[in-house]
Amino acid sequence: MKGIIFDLDGVLCSTDEYHYLAWKRLADGLGIRFDRAINNRLRGVSRMESLEIILENYHGKPLTDVEKAELAEQKNTVYRESLAKMSPADLGVEIRATLDELRRRGYRLAIGSSSKNTPFILERLGLADFFDAVSDGNNITRSKPDPEVFLKAAEFLGLPPGECMVVEDAVSGAQAGHAGGFTVACVGDASRAGVGDYNLTALPELLKIL
Numbered sequence: 533m534k535g536i537i538f539d540l541d542g543v544l545c546s547t548d549e550y551h552y553l554a555w556k557r558l559a560d561g562l563g564i565r566f567d568r569a570i571n572n573r574l575r576g577v578s579r580m581e582s583l584e585i586i587l588e589n590y591h592g593k594p595l596t597d598v599e600k601a602e603l604a605e606q607k608n609t610v611y612r613e614s615l616a617k618m619s620p621a622d623l624g625v626e627i628r629a630t631l632d633e634l635r636r637r638g639y640r641l642a643i644g645s646s647s648k649n650t651p652f653i654l655e656r657l658g659l660a661d662f663f664d665a666v667s668d669g670n671n672i673t674r675s676k677p678d679p680e681v682f683l684k685a686a687e688f689l690g691l692p693p694g695e696c697m698v699v700e701d702a703v704s705g706a707q708a709g710h711a712g713g714f715t716v717a718c719v720g721d722a723s724r725a726g727v728g729d730y731n732l733t734a735l736p737e738l739l740k741i742l
């Protein structure tokens with residue numbers, strides 16, 4: 533391995549919880565059943581695709597595309613209020629130490645996230661200039677499980693997929709990694725599902741397998 537491509541939400545930071553809470557508030561307001569099991573299906577998929585999954589349990593009058601866009605915007609406003617409160621202290625000490633040690637060992641490090649809020653989150657965490665490449669929701673047309681975001685990250689790093697490891701918490705993200713020809717290490721929900729080549733209990737375990 534020469535490059536490591538990290539998903540962001542739920543891998544380097546706990547913003548996956550902020551996504552959940554913001555969607556939960558929207559769903560409760562609309563009287564839609566939404567729980568953590570359904571939330572796991574939103575991991576790695578784009579904002580509008582996430583809304584469509586939530587609306588599978590909506591039984592009111594059909595919504596127009598404009599109304600759906602407004603709902604997604606409402607969720608994003610609530611979500612960004614949580615992001616705005618973040619600071620470098622929200623980057624776990626052991627996460628920072630893991631990133632620093634991987635860099636010390638000479639790996640090229642990238643982000644591969646479906647989120648359009650990636651630049652904002654990296655700035656809040658004090659990581660705006662840390663990564664060698666950032667591929668995110670702003671430079672892709674298809675979200676995970678499509679491999680596009682990781683293939684772009686590898687391209688930005690100047691490495692073939694076979695020389696890169698993808699680190700994911702989403703089942704859709706692990707599928708994207710496999711589809712792109714990457715080695716996949718999982719944490720969180722994807723690790724519990726056992727869909728990685730490596731299923732880790734915590735991110736620092738990367739230092740043992742690399």
Ligand code: BG6
Pocket residue numbers: 540541548551574575576577578579582608645646647648649650669702
């Ligand atoms: C992914 C999250 O990282 O980004 C998904 O796992 C989220 O839950 C997606 O829907 C898009 O995020 P954003 O910030 O562009 O709404």
Ligand code: MG
Pocket residue numbers: 539540541542543548575576700701702705
């Ligand atoms: Mg994630």
